[in-house]
Amino acid sequence: MQHRVRSVNDLAAFVVPTEDERAAIVALADRFRFVITPYYASLMDPEDPACPIRRQVVPRLAELDDPAGLADPLDEVAHSPVKNVVRVYADRIAFCVNNECALYCRYCLRKRMVGEPEWAMKQRELEAALAWIRATPAIRDVLLTGGDPLVFSDDKLGWLLAELRAIPHVELIRLGTRLPVTLPFRVTDALCALLERHHPIWVNTHFNHPKELTADAAEACDRLTRAGCPVGNQSVLLAGINDDVATMKALCEGLVRMRVRPYYCYQAQLLEGTAHFRVPIERGLELFRALRGRTSGFAIPLYVLDTPYGKVPLVHPYVRGREGDDVVVESFDGRLWREHNPR
Ligand code: SF4
Numbered sequence: 001m002q003h004r005v006r007s008v009n010d011l012a013a014f015v016v017p018t019e020d021e022r023a024a025i026v027a028l029a030d031r032f033r034f035v036i037t038p039y040y041a042s043l044m045d046p047e048d049p050a051c052p053i054r055r056q057v058v059p060r061l062a063e064l065d066d067p068a069g070l071a072d073p074l075d076e077v078a079h080s081p082v083k084n085v086v087r088v089y090a091d092r093i094a095f096c097v098n099n100e101c102a103l104y105c106r107y108c109l110r111k112r113m114v115g116e117p118e119w120a121m122k123q124r125e126l127e128a129a130l131a132w133i134r135a136t137p138a139i140r141d142v143l144l145t146g147g148d149p150l151v152f153s154d155d156k157l158g159w160l161l162a163e164l165r166a167i168p169h170v171e172l173i174r175l176g177t178r179l180p181v182t183l184p185f186r187v188t189d190a191l192c193a194l195l196e197r198h199h200p201i202w203v204n205t206h207f208n209h210p211k212e213l214t215a216d217a218a219e220a221c222d223r224l225t226r227a228g229c230p231v232g233n234q235s236v237l238l239a240g241i242n243d244d245v246a247t248m249k250a251l252c253e254g255l256v257r258m259r260v261r262p263y264y265c266y267q268a269q270l271l272e273g274t275a276h277f278r279v280p281i282e283r284g285l286e287l288f289r290a291l292r293g294r295t296s297g298f299a300i301p302l303y304v305l306d307t308p309y310g311k312v313p314l315v316h317p318y319v320r321g322r323e324g325d326d327v328v329v330e331s332f333d334g335r336l337w338r339e340h341n342p343r
Contacts, residue, residue, distance in 0.1 A: 001037070001102065001151075001183070003038050004035045004036060004037055004038065004102075004103070005035065005036040005037075005038065005041050006034065006035055007025070008021075008022050008025050008026075011025070011036075011041070011058065013041075014038075014041040014042065014044055014046065015041075015044050015045070015046045015047075015051075015054060015058075016046060016047060017058075018049045020049070020060055020061050021049065021058050021059065021060065023061055024058075024059035024060050024061045024063065024064075025058075025059050027059075027061065027064065028059045028063055028064070028273075031063075031273070032059075032063075032104060032106070032108075032111050032115065032273070033104045033114070033115030033116075034058075034059055034104065035102075035103050035104055035115070036057050036058075036103045037102050037103050037182050037183045039182070039183055039184070039185070039216070040053065040057065040102075040103055040181075040182045040183070041057075043211055043212065043214070044058075050240065052208070052209040052211060052240070052241040052242070052247075053209065053211055053212070055106075055238075055240065055241055056105050056106060056107070056208065056209075056238070056241065057103055057104070057105060057106060058106075059106060060106070060276065062275070062276040063106065063273035063274070063276075064273070065275065065276075066272055066273050066274060066275040066276075068270055068275065069270060069271050069272030069273055069274060069275060070269075070270055070271060070272060071112045071271075071272055072112055073109075073269040073270045073271050074088075074109070074269065074306055074307070074308050075308040076110075078308075079308070081132055081136075082125075082128055082129050082132045083121070083125050083128070083129065084096035084097070084113075084119065084121055084125070084129065085129050085132060085133075088308070088309075088310050089310060090138055091138055091139060091140050091141060092139065092140065092141035092142070092143065093133070093139055093141075093142055093143065094143045094145050094176075095129060095133075095142055095143060095144055095145065096110070096113070096119075096121070096145055096146050096147060097121055097126065097129075097144050097145070097146055097147070097149050097152070097160060098120075098121060098146035098147035098148060098149055098151055098152060099113055099114055099115065099116060099117075099119040099120045099121070099146060099147045100114070100115065100120075100146065100147050100148065100151045101114055101115070101146065101147050101148045101151065101178065101182075102148065102151065102178070102179055102182045102183040102186070103178075103182050105178075106273070106274070106277070107236060107238060107268055107271065107274045107277045109269055109271060109306075110146070110147070111271065111272070111273070113147075114146065114147050126160065130163050130164070130167075133164070133167060133170065134167050137169045138169075139169060139170065140169055140170065140171045140172065141170075141171065141172040141174065142164055142170055142172070142173050142174070143174040143175075143176055143204075144160070144173065144174065144175050144176065145175075145176035146176075148176075148177050148178060148179055149175055149176070149177060150175065150177045150179040150186050150187075150191070151179070154190055154191055154194055157191075157194065158194050161173065161194070161195075161197075161198040161201075162198070164198075165198050171200075172200055172202065173198065173200070173201050173202075174201070174202045174203070174204060175195075175201060175202070175203045175204070175229075176204050176205075176206075176234075177203065177204075177205055177206075178205060178206040179205075179220075180203075180205045180217055180220040180221055180224070180231075181205060181206060181207050181212050181217055184214075184216040184217045184219065184220035185216070185220075186220075187219075187220035187221075187223050187224060188223075189223065192223050192224065192226070192227035192229075193227070195224070195227050195228075195229055196227045196228055199228055199229075201228075201229050202229060202230050202231075202232070203224050203229045203230070203231045203232070204231075204232045204233065204234050204263060205221070205231060205232070205233055205234075205260070206233065206234055206235065206236075207233050207235060207251065207255060207260070208235045208236060208238060208241060208242050208251070209241055209242055209247065209251060210247065210250040210251050210254050213251070213254040213255070213258065217258075218258045221258045221259065221260050222258070222259070225259050225260075230261070231259070231260045231261070232260065232261045232262075232263035232264075233255050233260050233261065233262050233263055233301070234263055234264045234265075234266065234301075235251065235262070235264070235265045235266070235301065236265070236266045236268055236277075237265055237266065237267055237268060237279050237284050237287075237303070238268060238277045238279070239268075239276065239277050239278060239279050241277075243279045243283065243284075243287065244287070245287055245290045245291065248265075248287060248288075248291065249291060249294070249295055252291070252295065252299040252300060252301065253295060253296075253299055255299070256296065256298065256299045261298060262298075262299055262300065262301035263301055263302070264301050264302055264303075264304050264311075265284075265288070265301040265302070265303050265304070266304055266305075266306060267279075267281060267284060267303070267304065267305040267306075267314060269306065281305070281314060284303055284314060285303070285314060285315075285316050286316075287303075288300065288301075288303045288314075288315075288316070289316040289332075292316075292332040293331070293332025293333060294332070302315075303315070317330075318330050320336065322341075323338065325340060325341065325342040325343075326338040326339060326340055326341060327339050327341045
């Protein structure tokens with residue numbers, strides 16, 4: 001963390017920065033933090049500015065050109081009963097315990113808050129959020145997110161997990177973390193032993209491209225699964241990074257080989273500075289339709305659009321409709337089948 005890339009000069013140790021990248025790092029300095037771990041930077045192609053790793057984390061001038069983009073497209077601030085607790089569903093919350101990440105993804109949904117000091121959680125604010133959870137018996141599932149909860153020290157994370165575990169109605173704790181992808185060495189034996197003491201803990205991480213599936217990342221996921229944490233992956237559909245069938249298939253099959261379940265693939269939100277990442281929903285539907293029947297079913301994540309009203313599955317309409325006592329369905333390769341299904 002101390003040796004992270006923070007400037008054009010630091011970046012030049014890993015890649016040959018383009019004029020666009022150099023200008024964007026300066027022009028966007030006040031808008032969204034630029035930091036990359038040396039590990040993740042080492043995955044970047046030094047010569048190719050279109051490298052899918054590089055595009056995720058190095059600023060581009062295109063970020064200045066997005067008239068439709070919003071700061072908070074999911075209206076999360078309006079869904080917060082207390083600071084940094086987002087409640088969209090009755091029984092579960094996203095608890096943004098931290099405003100820091102190991103690096104900052106240029107398409108981050110929470111770019112309004114991550115890396116911004118005003119969104120840091122002071123101890124008394126964490127305690128206020130815990131008090132709200134304690135006083136709200138409907139909450140059975142708590143997602144610790146941010147930022148990234150694994151940026152916390154083991155001591156601080158251990159305190160938080162113990163506080164949550166002492167609340168009888170909190171059945172499930174989830175960790176949303178990108179550190180297995182961006183700083184896999186954070187997943188130490190000591191961290192895994194800590195998580196094991198507070199089960200059930202489910203982990204969702206965030207791989208977007210097969211280049212991220214390194215031996216170090218696989219080891220981090222293996223340590224988590226051996227510690228009894230089911231590990232899922234939530235990717236984002238990103239133009240020019242993973243929006244073609246071959247790349248998405250390689251990502252999903254690689255994840256499954258690492259025993260990481262592809263869970264969701266998010267449609268990129270209408271978020272400020274991200275027009276160059278967005279893929280039309282119709283193309284996303286075609287992409288996931290093309291995977292169906294061509295790889296293991298559990299290797300295909302659910303393609304979803306998050307909205308202020310909750311997640312909406314984006315699925316090709318395989319059920320074509322009713323004809324008398326039959327329901328007509330479409331197979332993965334486009335053939336129609338009439339299933340006798342009287343009402
Ligand atoms: S790791 Fe997650 S929260 Fe942090 S910048 Fe990336 S997408 Fe945002």
